[in-house]
Amino acid sequence: MSTQQTTVAVIGLGIMGGPMAANLVKAGFDTVGYNRSPQKVKDLEAAGGRGAASIAEAVADADVIITMVPDSPDVEDVALGEGGLVGAAKSGAIWVDASTIRPDVAVRVGEAATEAGLRPLDAPVSGGEKGAIEATLSIMAGGEAETFEAARPVLEAVGKTIVHVGPSGSGQTVKAANQLIVAGTIELVSEALVFLEAYGVDTEAAIKVLAGGLAGNRILDNKASAMAQRSFQPGFRVDLHHKDMGIVTAAAREAGVAIPLGALTAQLMGSLRQLGHGDLDHSALLLLVEQLSGHTRKD
Known part of the structure; x- marks a missing residue:
């Protein structure tokens, strides 16, 4: 996966998502971000990334999509709601949900994403804001092994310990x-x-x-x-x-x-x-x- 030819969309540019997106820019990925608070988008643009006005716009051309939102309902809304990524992303795109949510919800939204032609991973992170800033996060990924390997270059731009822990839902467990x-x-x-x-x-x-x-x-x-x-x-x-x-x-x-x-x-x-x-x-x-x-x- 060539960094310059890979577009990564980051949905949720808060304490964790913002630094992760900035590190993707530093690694050379074409990085586009969306956040409900416009200032966070401006911060990403100042770091060299691109901003989007909606989830659909952010993910339209993305090869890899990373979501980092607070809770299970937020992931369901971002993925399956009106204008959500499952309906807007291109077929074959990898969706990495780095949020921390219920394992059963991870399985359910993963199944919906697969049915829509996406390749989902539940890949929550540990390491806090410091780890996000320093790109030293521990990443535990659930999903298909082939998808995990395809996403590895992107994950390596934001984390240090990156492990495939099993099928869908395993990362959240x-x-x-x-x-x-x-x-x-x-x-x-x-x-x-x-x-x-x-x-x-x-x-x-x-x-x-x-x-x-x-x-x-x-x-x-x-x-x-x-x-x-x-x-x-x-x-x-x-x-x-x-x-x-x-x-x-x-x-x-x-x-x-x-x-x-x-x-x-x-x-x-x-x-x-x-x-x-x-x-x-x-x-x-x-x-x-x-x-x-x-x-x-x-x-």
Whole structure:
């Protein structure tokens, strides 16, 4: 797949989709974008891409279409709604849905896309805004292996760890597992930080030594220092992780799988959201742990 001869349409130019589209431009792809907020389209144009006034216009000549929208209903609307990509894209185009949605919805919209002559992949990503900006996202793709290989050059422009994990819906299932682990890890790191602070420990020193041992994880590496400083600029918002925990708890129930710690963490994430913190980074779970403990940080 030649970059200069390949047109990639990106639908949804938000925190994740915008940087992904910019990296496609940097990689040499003819990149066209659509977003409900016109300013995001202008940002892509300033980065060297092209803007479109509608989904249909964006995908009309696209060889590969990437969607990055918030939730299952959004994907259904973008794909199957009036002026949606399934009806507007050319036959044979690859559709990569990088959104995080329910696995059953991924299967259903994938079937509709296949019937319309498209080649769908459900390929959610992990790595947050930082990963999107640095093109180091982890991408877990479900769908036909042949389609995955055809899309690989495009995926390599936005991600670093790119794995075909099975048939349609598998990407979303793996992403649900990812979100389960991430939320649980954030909760445990939050509890550890509040615990350390209660004893007056130097948290930065503690983070360093914990990250170097068996307790080491990406949350300690990438978020713990900001958490200790109570800086919760959103790389991935509480609102979205709350949505994702709803996906994993529902899917686990359907499969008959017990996720007791995951279910509790889902409740905690929901409680944090209800307290008005939905726009903060998901690492703000620390605020809830702090409140439940009756503690405030000792500066």
